[in-house]
Amino acid sequence: MGGVTLRLAILSRGPRLYSTRRLQEEALKRGIHTTILDPLQFTLSISKDSPQILHKGHKVNFDAVLPRIGHSITSHGVALLKQFEQLDIYTANSSEGIRQSRNKLLAAQILGRNNVPIPKTAYVRNINDVEQAIDLVGGLPVVIKVSEGTQGRGVYLRHLYKDAIGLVSALLDLYHEVLIQEYINESHGTDIRALVVGDKVVACMRRRARGKEFRSNFHLNGTVEAVDLPPEYEEIALRASRVLGLNIAGVYLLEGKNGPLVLEINSSPGLEGIEMASGVNVAEKIIDFLEEDAQFVKISMDQLLLTVPGHGVLPIHLVNHPWLVGEKIGEVFKGFGTSAFALSRSRKLVWAPENDLKLRYNDIVIFYGDLHQLRLNLKEILNFEIYNNRKISSNNESSEKFETY
Numbered sequence: 499m500g501g502v503t504l505r506l507a508i509l510s511r512g513p514r515l516y517s518t519r520r521l522q523e524e525a526l527k528r529g530i531h532t533t534i535l536d537p538l539q540f541t542l543s544i545s546k547d548s549p550q551i552l553h554k555g556h557k558v559n560f561d562a563v564l565p566r567i568g569h570s571i572t573s574h575g576v577a578l579l580k581q582f583e584q585l586d587i588y589t590a591n592s593s594e595g596i597r598q599s600r601n602k603l604l605a606a607q608i609l610g611r612n613n614v615p616i617p618k619t620a621y622v623r624n625i626n627d628v629e630q631a632i633d634l635v636g637g638l639p640v641v642i643k644v645s646e647g648t649q650g651r652g653v654y655l656r657h658l659y660k661d662a663i664g665l666v667s668a669l670l671d672l673y674h675e676v677l678i679q680e681y682i683n684e685s686h687g688t689d690i691r692a693l694v695v696g697d698k699v700v701a702c703m704r705r706r707a708r709g710k711e712f713r714s715n716f717h718l719n720g721t722v723e724a725v726d727l728p729p730e731y732e733e734i735a736l737r738a739s740r741v742l743g744l745n746i747a748g749v750y751l752l753e754g755k756n757g758p759l760v761l762e763i764n765s766s767p768g769l770e771g772i773e774m775a776s777g778v779n780v781a782e783k784i785i786d787f788l789e790e791d792a793q794f795v796k797i798s799m800d801q802l803l804l805t806v807p808g809h810g811v812l813p814i815h816l817v818n819h820p821w822l823v824g825e826k827i828g829e830v831f832k833g834f835g836t837s838a839f840a841l842s843r844s845r846k847l848v849w850a851p852e853n854d855l856k857l858r859y860n861d862i863v864i865f866y867g868d869l870h871q872l873r874l875n876l877k878e879i880l881n882f883e884i885y886n887n888r889k890i891s892s893n894n895e896s897s898e899k900f901e902t903y
Contacts, residue, residue, distance in 0.1 A: 504530045504789060505559065509537045509575070510566040517769040518566055520781035528785060533560075537567060537574065542581045549584050562588040562792040564784075565596065566766045569648040572600045588792040590784075591765050595743030599765045603645045603675055605742060612741040613845065614734065615759050617641075617752065618680035625670065628663045628678070635680040642666060645675035655681065682759060685752040689761060692727060692735035692749045693772055693780055696791065699735055700783040702727045703775035722775040731758045737845075738763055745791065746784055748772075803866060811839070812865045812872050814880065816857055821882050827863070828853025836875040839866040 506525055510518040513534040525532040535553060543550035551558045563582050567575030579593035599605055606619050620631035632640050642665055644652035652674070656662040662678070669676045687707035692699045704725040727735075731751055738760045739747040748767025752759040769780050803811055816822055822830055827838055841848040841855070842862040848855070857863070865872050 504792060505561045506530050506532045506564060506788070507558070507560045507562070508532060508534045508564045508566060509578070510534055511536050511538065511568055511571070512566075515566075517767075517781075520769055520773070521564060521566075521784060524779070524781040524785040528789065530785070530789065537565075537571060537578055540578055542577065544581070549581060551578075551581050551585065560587055562590070562788060564590045564788060567596060568766070569600065569646070572596065572646075583796065588796060590788050590791075591746055592743050592796070594798075595745075596765045598742050599744060599747070599763045601645055601675075602643065602677055602762065605763060606677070608741055609738060609760055612737070614738050614741060615754075615757065617682055617754075617759050617761065620678045622666060622676055622678060623670070625663060625667050628666050629659060631678045632659065632662060635678055638662070639681045641679040641681050642669070643677050643679065644669060645677060682752045682754050684755050685759075688753070690725060690727065690731065690751040690753065690758075691767075691772060692731065692751060693767055694735055694739040694744070694747045694749055695780075695783045696745055696787045697736060699727060699732045701772050701776040701778035701780050703772050705771075722771045724776050734758045734760060745787070808868055808870065809866070810869050812869065812876065813842075814863050814865075814876065816859055816861045816863070819880055819882075820859065821886065822857050822879070823859050825857050826853060827851055827855050827857055830857070830879060831875075836865060836867070836872060838863050840864040 508518060508521055508525075512518055518534060522532050522534060539554055540558075541552040541555075543552065563579070565575060565579055567579075576593045576597045579589050579591075579596065582589050583593060597604075598608055603621055606616055609616050610619075618635040620634050622628055622631045632638060638659065639655055639657040640662060642654045642656055642662060646652075654665055656665060666676050666678070688704060690702060690704050692702045694700070702725055703722045706721045706723070708720060734757075735749040735751060738749050739745075742763055744763065744765050746765070746767070748764035750761040750763070752761050772778070773780050803809070827841070831837060838851050839849075841851045842864065843858065843860070865876070
């Protein structure tokens with residue numbers, strides 16, 4: 499922080515827990531002023547002009563926050579982090595990232611939408627849909643889980659239709675959101691946990707369940723061992739944490755016959771098992787990252803792009819407009835007073851694409867500006883007949899000019 503001592507708050511209800519203690523130890527080694535605070539002892543004052551955060555009646559004064567939010571207080575923890583963000587106080591994991599990762603249904607939807615491989619998953623709300631859901635994910639056996647369970651709780655393996663239906667019925671009666679998930683037979687009782695910090699996998703381990711238990715959680719007497727993570731697995735772990743908006747995450751991967759599958763992502767990963775298995779000082783890696791990253795202001799692009807009244811983002815997916823495929827982006831939008839803000843292609847984002855870049859079938863072209871004017875300008879392009887007639891007319895004009903010369 500430019501020679502100024504960083505003031506860090508670790509949000510944790512368990513100051514004596516291994517992970518919390520290790521993070522504090524490594525922070526103090528670097529001369530960081532570190533305080534462990536119970537996230538349930540804050541009061542939030544919300545207003546347009548002067549939002550505040552009080553801890554035991556006193557205004558907080560921190561540069562950075564490292565959240566270790568327990569699953570049972572997710573809602574409160576997310577609200578607290580959102581308030582820190584509004585005060586421009588750095589948070590190692592964002593409120594939105596934690597919210598998205600804690601709900602297995604929402605996380606699966608986001609991962610699937612961003613082409614991150616996951617086991618086939620079905621969401622059911624009606625007991626009559628269970629058999630169909632089981633067939634959709636590949637048949638028996640299936641894993642049945644509640645959307646907001648943690649540490650292996652609320653996760654079950656069922657081999658018979660009647661047992662699966664009975665379990666889902668009981669969970670629905672308890673007002674749980676229920677997921678039915680493909681069982682990855684070749685990965686029974688094992689998974690790989692990759693610990694992501696920033697843009698790196700800093701440590702990993704393989705977890706194995708004991709006996710007939712199919713859950714490999716450390717606290718369920720599972721064993722852990724060091725593992726060399728293949729590049730494909732590392733890339734998937736980094737992409738999964740990135741699309742969920744997490745800087746620090748434990749990504750659980752299954753070793754499927756067709757490659758890695760993301761099972762779950764933990765936004766407050768425990769450090770004991772992975773430090774023991776890998777021999778890596780993970781707490782040190784986290785503090786190193788935090789100390790460097792806290793120098794930069796975090797902004798929400800969604801909010802930033804909506805700050806000007808009437809302005810916003812309009813994306814068009816070329817799958818829906820195939821007549822534009824193969825055209826140069828500069829030629830397509832020439833004369834409309836509209837240029838592409840960015841282009842999404844093959845998991846990459848191209849800012850201010852060059853005019854001679856040719857459009858491909860799966861491209862998403864992103865525009866920013868006055869929404870009313872954008873819709874007017876794009877209307878002709880997105881109508882095949884209008885666009886085609888305009889193109890023919892333009893070609894005829896070019897031919898006439900050539901003949902004149």
